[in-house]
Structure formats: structure tokens, C-alpha cells
Amino acid sequence: MSKIQTVAVIGLGYIGLPTAAILAVNGIDVVGVDVNQKTVDAVNVGQVPFVEPDLAAHVAGAVSQGKLKATTDTPAADAYIVAVPTPFNEDHTADLSYIDAAAKGIAPHLNGGELVILESTSPPGATQHLGDLLVELRPDLSLDGSNGKATILLAHCPERVLPGRVMIELVTNDRIVGGITREAADMAKELYSVFCQGEILISDAKTAEMAKLVENSYRDVNIAFANELSIISDKIGIDVWELIRLANHHPRVNILQPGPGVGGHCIAVDPWFIVAAAPNESKLIRQAREVNDSKPHWVRDRVLAELSKHDPEAEVAVLGLAFKANIDDLRESPSVGITADLAGRLPKTRINVVEPHVNSLPIALVGYDRVALMDIDAAVGRSKVVVILVDHEAVKSFNFASLTGKSLIDTRGILNVA
Numbered sequence: 001m002s003k004i005q006t007v008a009v010i011g012l013g014y015i016g017l018p019t020a021a022i023l024a025v026n027g028i029d030v031v032g033v034d035v036n037q038k039t040v041d042a043v044n045v046g047q048v049p050f051v052e053p054d055l056a057a058h059v060a061g062a063v064s065q066g067k068l069k070a071t072t073d074t075p076a077a078d079a080y081i082v083a084v085p086t087p088f089n090e091d092h093t094a095d096l097s098y099i100d101a102a103a104k105g106i107a108p109h110l111n112g113g114e115l116v117i118l119e120s121t122s123p124p125g126a127t128q129h130l131g132d133l134l135v136e137l138r139p140d141l142s143l144d145g146s147n148g149k150a151t152i153l154l155a156h157c158p159e160r161v162l163p164g165r166v167m168i169e170l171v172t173n174d175r176i177v178g179g180i181t182r183e184a185a186d187m188a189k190e191l192y193s194v195f196c197q198g199e200i201l202i203s204d205a206k207t208a209e210m211a212k213l214v215e216n217s218y219r220d221v222n223i224a225f226a227n228e229l230s231i232i233s234d235k236i237g238i239d240v241w242e243l244i245r246l247a248n249h250h251p252r253v254n255i256l257q258p259g260p261g262v263g264g265h266c267i268a269v270d271p272w273f274i275v276a277a278a279p280n281e282s283k284l285i286r287q288a289r290e291v292n293d294s295k296p297h298w299v300r301d302r303v304l305a306e307l308s309k310h311d312p313e314a315e316v317a318v319l320g321l322a323f324k325a326n327i328d329d330l331r332e333s334p335s336v337g338i339t340a341d342l343a344g345r346l347p348k349t350r351i352n353v354v355e356p357h358v359n360s361l362p363i364a365l366v367g368y369d370r371v372a373l374m375d376i377d378a379a380v381g382r383s384k385v386v387v388i389l390v391d392h393e394a395v396k397s398f399n400f401a402s403l404t405g406k407s408l409i410d411t412r413g414i415l416n417v418a
């Protein structure tokens with residue numbers, strides 16, 4: 001039985017809420033803390049404010065058993081898990097203000113001996129920054145027992161779950177636990193053992209921070225390679241999907257898939273934290289980001305080129321807004337960017353948007369009277385240029401066979417599945 005009986009999870013977003021729920025269904029008394037009253041109210045009646053398979057059942061179960069509740073004020077607890085956003089500033093450095101706000105909420109409740117875990121994806125040094133702030137706010141405490149002071153056990157445990165598979169991967173993924181001290185790492189490992197069936201690997205905080213950033217950069221660099229191949233293939237007139245399929249028959253080659261760009265709040269963000277930490281040394285990582293960030297412009301130019309082949313009244317169908325298939329998450333989505341870019345450049349063109357996972361257009365597309373959300377049959381039926389941006393099941397199962405006289409741009413290769 002864990003020494004930790006009560007956990008406060010600060011930030012009830014895409015990571016905090018699933019973590020709170022999985023701890024609660026495994027017997028821990030969990031209080032979720034969020035600045036958003038609507039989120040707090042939703043959780044307290046067992047509801048979830050976003051789509052993630054199985055999350056609703058976990059939250060509803062935990063709340064009905066009295067193991068999970070939510071509040072806007074940080075309570076006293078045996079352990080605190082900080083899962084707040086770490087967006088980047090204009091200059092690509094990390095904005096740690098949400099971490100700082102969490103520290104201010106936690107500090108008054110500490111007596112020494114509590115575990116504080118930073119889960120938010122963070123630049124190297126952020127866990128130490130959090131620790132420095134806690135000790136500044138509570139000079140009677142220390143991070144390592146120095147000067148005989150009681151200790152705050154501080155660790156970084158990056159989340160690595162894949163949106164769409166969060167409730168499975170929380171349990172099955174291996175986990176890295178980087179402690180400011182070994183004692184902190186051991187206690188964090190004990191807490192994660194409550195629900196994690198994967199291996200829990202111990203390191204120091206900065207290495208754990210970098211491990212998370214490196215995992216996402218690895219993927220970003222490899223997607224950039226695929227995206228660059230798609231542009232090269234288009235230029236020399238070959239099918240990139242066939243090219244990758246063939247090359248991947250090599251036993252040591254595994255090229256990822258090109259797309260309209262890289263979206264989401266992780267892969268498109270995290271590599272910048274490495275670049276900011278070592279700007280002159282991160283050449284490949286920066287270049288990959290730039291390749292992926294420029295892919296939406298290339299897609300936009302292809303749409304404009306196809307549109308110019310049709311009459312001036314021709315309409316465009318945009319299939320998918322989410323940052324990847326079968327989720328409702330539009331954050332940092334290249335598809336939203338491409339659609340907004342087209343809407344801005346084509347004030348006279350109707351843009352028919354299909355996104356089966358949302359009920360209304362995102363803010364970036366509001367205010368354009370010629371941009372409308374509709375079902376896929378209507379959108380494809382009335383449009384001369386059809387651009388596939390997301391490989392949602394609803395898009396993949398559509399019959400594209402008879403689109404005579406229309407231009408079809410497939411950024412996800414769903415028409416080329418062998």
C-alpha cells in the first residue's frame with residue numbers, strides 16, 4: 001500500500017484529468033484543481049470536457065465512488081501532480097507562468113515530506129525552477145534536506161501518452177521518473193506504480209525533461225523527412241506513398257507518413273524547447289520544425305493552383321480540421337491553419353468544411369461568411385476542389401470513385417492504400 005493516500009492534480013486538461021481519474025479508480029483520494037470553473041463543475045458531476053476514449057467512464061466511476069472531486073483552490077495533499085500547459089513564447093522559449101502559478105497554490109500547504117511531481121512537458125531546468133520557487137516561497141523547507149530543513153520531494157515525470165489511446169497508454173507505457181534527489185524519484189516511482197504496469201525508469205530531473213523532448217523531436221524529424229520526400233516526389237512526378245511503401249520493405253527503414261503539416265500541442269512545440277536550450281547546436285531539430293511548419297503553405301499553394309483551373313464560382317471542400325485522425329482536438333492543427341489561410345486569400349470562394357468531431361467552427365474560422373461546416377456528401381458534392389487534410393474514418397470510408405471534373409488533393413495518402 002502506497003504511503004500516499006491523497007493526491008492533488010493541478011490542471012485538469014488532456015493529461016491531468018486522465019491521470020487524476022486513473023489514480024482515483026486505483027484507490028487514491030484525488031482532488032483535481034483547475035482555474036476553469038466549467039471544467040471543475042463538469043468533473044464534479046462525472047462528466048469530461050473533451051473527447052478521449054474511456055475517459056468518461058473512468059471519471060464517472062471515480063466521482064460516483066467519492067474518490068475524485070474537483071475544485072478551483074489547491075488543497076493540502078500527500079502528493080501534488082502539476083499538469084499545466086507550458087506554451088512557448090514568440091521567441092520559442094517556454095512560458096513557465098502556469099507552473100509558477102501552480103507553485104504558488106501548493107507552497108502554503110507544504111509541511112515537508114510531500115511529493116511534488118511536474119508532469120508538464122518542460123524545457124531542461126524547469127523542475128529545478130519549480131523547486132527554486134517553492135523554496136523561495138517556503139524558506140523553512142529544502143529540496144534535499146540541507147541545513148536540517150524538512151524536504152520537499154520533487155521529481156519530473158513526463159507523460160508520454162498518445163491522444164486517442166490515453167487511458168490504455170497511461171497503464172501500459174514505460175515511465176521515466178527524474179528526481180531532484182534519489183529519494184524523490186523513489187517516492188514518485190511508488191506513486192506511479194499504483195496504476196502503471198510498464199517499467200518505471202529512474203533518472204535525474206534534467207535528463208527526464210530532455211528524454212521527453214527528444215522523443216517528440218525524434219518523431220518530428222522523421223515526419224519532416226517524410227514531408228520533404230512528398231514535396232520532392234511531387235516535383236519529380238512520382239507517388240510518395242508508393243515510394244515510402246517500397247522503401248519501408250528494407251529491414252532497417254521505417255519512414256513515417258507525410259501529411260499537411262504537424263499539429264497538436266506536443267510534437268509541434270517540444271522541439272523548440274531543445275532549440276532554445278542549445279540554439280547553435282540544434283541545427284537538424286530546427287530545420288525539421290521549419291520543414292513541418294512550411295508544409296501547410298505548400299498544401300495551400302496546391303489548392304490555389306487547382307482552383308485556378310476551374311471557373312471563378314468554384315468551391316473548395318476541406319475534409320478534416322483536427323490535428324490528426326479520429327479526435328476532436330484542433331489545437332495547433334495545420335488543417336485549421338490551411339483553411340484560415342485559404343479563407344483569408346479567397347474572400348469570394350465558398351469553403352465547405354467537414355469535421356465530424358465538432359459542432360461549430362473554431363475561432364480561427366469564425367467571421368468568414370463563405371466558410372461553413374457541413375457533412376461530407378454536401379461538401380464534396382458542391383465543391384470543384386476537394387482537399388483531404390485528415391484521415392478520419394468518416395473521410396476514409398467516403399467513396400471518392402466518381403469525382404469527374406473535380407480536383408482531388410490527398411495530403412494523407414488515403415486514396416493510395418495498397
Ligand code: SAJ
Nearest residue numbers: 160161162163215216219256257259262263264266323324
Ligand atoms: N503525423 C504525420 N505523419 C506521421 C505521424 C504523425 O504527419 O507519420 C502528424 C499527425 O497528423 C499530427 C502530428 O504529426 O498532426 C502529431 O501526431 P502524433 O500522433 O505523432 O503525436 P501526438 O502529438 O498525438 O502525441 C505525441 C506522442 N509522441 C510520440 O509518439 C513520440 C505521444 O506519445 C506524446 O505523449 C505526446 O506527443 C505528448 O503529449 O507529448
